[in-house]
Amino acid sequence: MTTRVLLVAADRQAREGYLQAVAESEIACETLESLEGLRRTLEKTAFNGLLLDLPTLVRSDAAAKKLVSKVQDIYPTVRLRWLPERQQVRAIVAGGQLDPGAPLTDFIDRYCRPWRARPLRQAQRMTTYFSVLLSNRPDFPPEATEKTNTLDLSEGGCFIISSSPWEVGSRAWVRIMELDDDTPMEVEVRMHRPWGAGKKLPGLGVAFLNLLPGQRMRVEALLGGKGLGQRK
Structure with a gap:
């Protein structure tokens, strides 16, 4: 079964950088430009993990941040920052360390693939x-x-x-x-x-x-x- 993750990133350049970083992992990656549709998307589609752009999260309102706090207890979640000057991804996962050379590949392989995908309503x-x-x-x-x-x-x-x-x-x-x-x-x-x-x-x-x-x-x-x- 194909591993499916959800990427949330408002900035187009950052979003494209993240997508390029996961391209070699041969997964399905859906994207959102804001947290506004996060609940609706998670309820209708089963995902193995979440990729959250940190600047997008910081600029979101309190209700969106509260939802993120809830769903990151359910799904494997990584917080991301795109470094345009280096064309690199910086990634942070709670309670662990990722390969600095390929953090998204490491996150997908160790956290997302072993976790059974499910929609939010099944939690x-x-x-x-x-x-x-x-x-x-x-x-x-x-x-x-x-x-x-x-x-x-x-x-x-x-x-x-x-x-x-x-x-x-x-x-x-x-x-x-x-x-x-x-x-x-x-x-x-x-x-x-x-x-x-x-x-x-x-x-x-x-x-x-x-x-x-x-x-x-x-x-x-x-x-x-x-x-x-x-x-x-």
């Missing part, structure tokens, strides 16, 4: 109670590691039950023991619910920053009904 969240190790350090020292459980799981992240204080925007590391590959995953805290708030379980909503291909495919299999859990 779903599944109730799960997986065993998790949670830490603010990547080496998981006992004094800074909490044994807990997830409450739900989605393609882009999960909610982890915890009464510990966490700051939104901070980084954490988790190991989900039910995954075949429980390699530590770096996550970003997107929301925090303190103990006693709203008569709901306390915890933190996190976005995955560096899922390995095997972990991503396992999450997809679980959400597709091939594992334990209840879809919402």
Whole structure:
């Protein structure tokens, strides 16, 4: 099946530069000149990833930026800047590093191809109670590691039950023991619910920053009904 990505870039020269950079990857690349049609395009077409021009994103309104924040938790996403004086692409992906010589090719091969394409409307969240190790350090020292459980799981992240204080925007590391590959995953805290708030379980909503291909495919299999859990 052909890998399909969506490129959003307002500047014509930058857009053409990005398209030239992905030409050798033999993928399908649709383009938008603004974020205005992003939701509509994602809802009608299945994509494997998003290519977002950073200047276009910066000039967008708050609603568009909020949508980008949502969809980048669902799709592999790279932020781009075109350097016209060098005829080069600079690319940034959350939680990882790309080949500086061919960043878009690297992003497509390592992030987009292993990820099953889907339209936005199919994004779903599944109730799960997986065993998790949670830490603010990547080496998981006992004094800074909490044994807990997830409450739900989605393609882009999960909610982890915890009464510990966490700051939104901070980084954490988790190991989900039910995954075949429980390699530590770096996550970003997107929301925090303190103990006693709203008569709901306390915890933190996190976005995955560096899922390995095997972990991503396992999450997809679980959400597709091939594992334990209840879809919402």
